[in-house]
Amino acid sequence: DQQVKQNSPSLSVQEGRISILNCDYTNSMFDYFLWYKKYPAEGPTFLISISSIKDKNEDGRFTVFLNKSAKHLSLHIVPSQPGDSAVYFCAAYAGSNYKLTFGKGTLLTVNP
Amino acid sequence: GAGVSQSPSNKVTEKGKDVELRCDPISGHTALYWYRQSLGQGLEFLIYFQGNSAPDKSGLPSDRFSAERTGGSVSTLTIQRTQQEDSAVYLCASSNGxxxxxxxxxxxxxxxxxx
Known part of the structure; x- marks a missing residue:
């Protein structure tokens, strides 16, 4: 039973355009959501997060949007750069829990 | 060290052999996690340590898997009688607090x- 779903295994965009990565979740107890970025042969690194009391969080080129009623979140990268090419994992946890639940990841390729 | 260190970086073994994977967390981090990523899958939670104790081992796939943490620092994940389905990337993470x-x-x- 996948509680965090990233239905697009891959996404390809042109440099300078917007990248939109999507994530859906099923567990209504989740109240904190995170995006991690992973380069080959490296561990995931934290990118951006959002609490369920917000619907948007922005950090530079990265913005995360949360739609609680749809149990959906998305990560926008504007403008996309070749160095953004990586696997992006969506993750979630319930505030009383220490356990992060991850999606399968989306491979983003930004073409020069 | 500055970051979380894991060794070995690669391990090839024969089915049925035992393996030990080591994790050196960031100094001072009290929480330590083991996850694994099988091909085409997300990161799967295995076990969580707070200090030397493991309040949650629920993610360990079978009794062939065990982990310990000593001195509130280094952790070892042991897989006995390895099977082909154990092939994966095993990731360790640590957290302060x-x-x-x-x-x-x-x-x-x-x-x-x-x-």
Whole structure:
């Protein structure tokens, strides 16, 4: 039973355009959501997060949007750069829990 | 060291052999996690340590898997009688304090291949 779903295994965009990565979740107890970025042969690194009391969080080129009623979140990268090419994992946890639940990841390729 | 260190980075073993994977967390981090990523899958939670104790071992796939942590620092994940389905990247992460998942710092992982 996948509680965090990233239905697009891959996404390809042109440099300078917007990248939109999507994530859906099923567990209504989740109240904190995170995006991690992973380069080959490296561990995931934290990118951006959002609490369920917000619907948007922005950090530079990265913005995360949360739609609680749809149990959906998305990560926008504007403008996309070749160095953004990586696997992006969506993750979630319930505030009383220490356990992060991850999606399968989306491979983003930004073409020069 | 500055980050979470895992060794070995790659391990190839024969089916039925035992393997030990090591994790050195960031100094002072009290929480330590083991995850694994099988091919085409997300990161699967295995076990969580707070200090030397493991309040949650629920993610360990079978009794062939065990982990310990000593001195509130180094952790070892042991897989006995390895099977081909154990092949995966095993990731360790550490955190300073409780429930601050955004502050999880991951190591580069151990790529385990069981032939």
């Amino acid at each position: 409780q429930l601050t998942n955004e502050k999880l710092f991951f190591g580069s992982g151990t790529q385990l291949s069981v032939l």
